[in-house]
Amino acid sequence: MAHYKAADSKREQFRRYLEKSRVLDTLTKVLVALYEEPEKPNSALDFLKHHLGAATPENPEIELLCLELAEMKEKYEAIVEENKKLKTNLAQYEPPQEEKRAE
Secondary structure, three states: OHHHHHHHHHHHHHHHHHHHOOHHHHHHHHHHHHHHOOOOOOOHHHHHHHHOOOOOOOOHHHHHHHHHHHHHHHHHHHHHHHHHHHHHHHHHHOOOHHHHHHO
16 A cells, blocks of 8 residues: 555656646647647647747757758858958959940
8 A cells, every 4th residue: 555655656746846847737738739720730749849849850960961051151141241342342443334345
Protein backbone atom coordinates (compact mmCIF):
# COMPACT_ATOMS: atom_id res chain seq x y z
CA MET A 1 0.00 0.00 0.00
CA ALA A 2 2.88 2.36 0.79
CA HIS A 3 4.28 1.68 -2.67
CA TYR A 4 1.13 3.11 -4.31
CA LYS A 5 1.32 6.27 -2.20
CA ALA A 6 4.95 6.82 -3.20
CA ALA A 7 4.07 6.49 -6.88
CA ASP A 8 1.07 8.81 -6.45
CA SER A 9 3.25 11.29 -4.60
CA LYS A 10 5.79 11.32 -7.44
CA ARG A 11 3.03 11.77 -9.99
CA GLU A 12 1.52 14.60 -7.97
CA GLN A 13 4.91 16.31 -7.67
CA PHE A 14 5.46 15.97 -11.40
CA ARG A 15 1.97 17.31 -12.14
CA ARG A 16 2.63 20.36 -9.91
CA TYR A 17 5.95 20.87 -11.65
CA LEU A 18 4.23 20.86 -15.05
CA GLU A 19 1.57 23.28 -13.82
CA LYS A 20 4.12 25.60 -12.26
CA SER A 21 6.20 25.72 -15.44
CA ARG A 22 3.01 26.34 -17.48
CA VAL A 23 3.57 23.25 -19.59
CA LEU A 24 0.05 21.93 -19.01
CA ASP A 25 -1.50 25.30 -19.86
CA THR A 26 0.50 25.59 -23.07
CA LEU A 27 -0.24 22.03 -24.16
CA THR A 28 -3.93 22.54 -23.42
CA LYS A 29 -4.04 25.70 -25.55
CA VAL A 30 -2.30 24.00 -28.48
CA LEU A 31 -4.55 20.95 -28.26
CA VAL A 32 -7.63 23.17 -28.14
CA ALA A 33 -6.34 25.03 -31.22
CA LEU A 34 -5.94 21.70 -33.00
CA TYR A 35 -9.42 20.63 -31.92
CA GLU A 36 -10.93 23.90 -33.19
CA GLU A 37 -9.03 23.77 -36.49
CA PRO A 38 -11.70 23.54 -39.23
CA GLU A 39 -9.47 21.55 -41.57
CA LYS A 40 -7.44 19.07 -39.59
CA PRO A 41 -3.79 18.95 -40.67
CA ASN A 42 -2.32 15.78 -42.12
CA SER A 43 0.16 15.58 -39.29
CA ALA A 44 -1.09 16.49 -35.84
CA LEU A 45 2.45 16.19 -34.53
CA ASP A 46 3.73 18.80 -37.01
CA PHE A 47 0.85 21.06 -35.98
CA LEU A 48 1.86 20.71 -32.33
CA LYS A 49 5.54 21.33 -33.10
CA HIS A 50 4.69 24.41 -35.14
CA HIS A 51 2.46 25.90 -32.47
CA LEU A 52 4.91 25.09 -29.70
CA GLY A 53 7.68 26.90 -31.55
CA ALA A 54 9.63 23.81 -32.55
CA ALA A 55 8.75 24.03 -36.23
CA THR A 56 12.34 24.02 -37.39
CA PRO A 57 13.95 20.61 -37.50
CA GLU A 58 16.93 19.99 -35.28
CA ASN A 59 19.02 18.75 -38.16
CA PRO A 60 22.58 20.10 -37.81
CA GLU A 61 22.93 20.30 -41.59
CA ILE A 62 19.94 22.63 -41.80
CA GLU A 63 21.36 24.81 -39.05
CA LEU A 64 24.66 25.05 -40.93
CA LEU A 65 22.85 25.96 -44.14
CA CYS A 66 20.90 28.67 -42.33
CA LEU A 67 24.13 30.13 -40.96
CA GLU A 68 25.73 29.98 -44.40
CA LEU A 69 22.69 31.69 -45.91
CA ALA A 70 22.88 34.49 -43.36
CA GLU A 71 26.59 34.96 -44.12
CA MET A 72 25.91 35.04 -47.86
CA LYS A 73 23.18 37.64 -47.39
CA GLU A 74 25.61 39.84 -45.47
CA LYS A 75 28.25 39.44 -48.18
CA TYR A 76 25.67 40.22 -50.85
CA GLU A 77 24.60 43.42 -49.10
CA ALA A 78 28.25 44.47 -48.70
CA ILE A 79 28.92 43.84 -52.41
CA VAL A 80 25.82 45.78 -53.45
CA GLU A 81 26.95 48.71 -51.31
CA GLU A 82 30.47 48.52 -52.74
CA ASN A 83 29.03 48.40 -56.26
CA LYS A 84 27.05 51.60 -55.62
CA LYS A 85 30.16 53.37 -54.37
CA LEU A 86 32.20 52.21 -57.36
CA LYS A 87 29.52 53.37 -59.78
CA THR A 88 29.49 56.76 -58.09
CA ASN A 89 33.28 56.99 -58.32
CA LEU A 90 33.25 55.89 -61.95
CA ALA A 91 30.62 58.48 -62.83
CA GLN A 92 33.01 61.20 -61.68
CA TYR A 93 35.63 60.16 -64.26
CA GLU A 94 33.37 59.36 -67.20
CA PRO A 95 32.19 62.14 -69.48
CA PRO A 96 28.43 62.75 -69.54
CA GLN A 97 26.40 60.70 -72.03
CA GLU A 98 25.87 63.71 -74.33
CA GLU A 99 29.61 64.24 -74.83
CA LYS A 100 30.06 60.57 -75.74
CA ARG A 101 27.47 60.84 -78.52
CA ALA A 102 29.13 63.94 -79.98
CA GLU A 103 32.35 62.04 -80.56
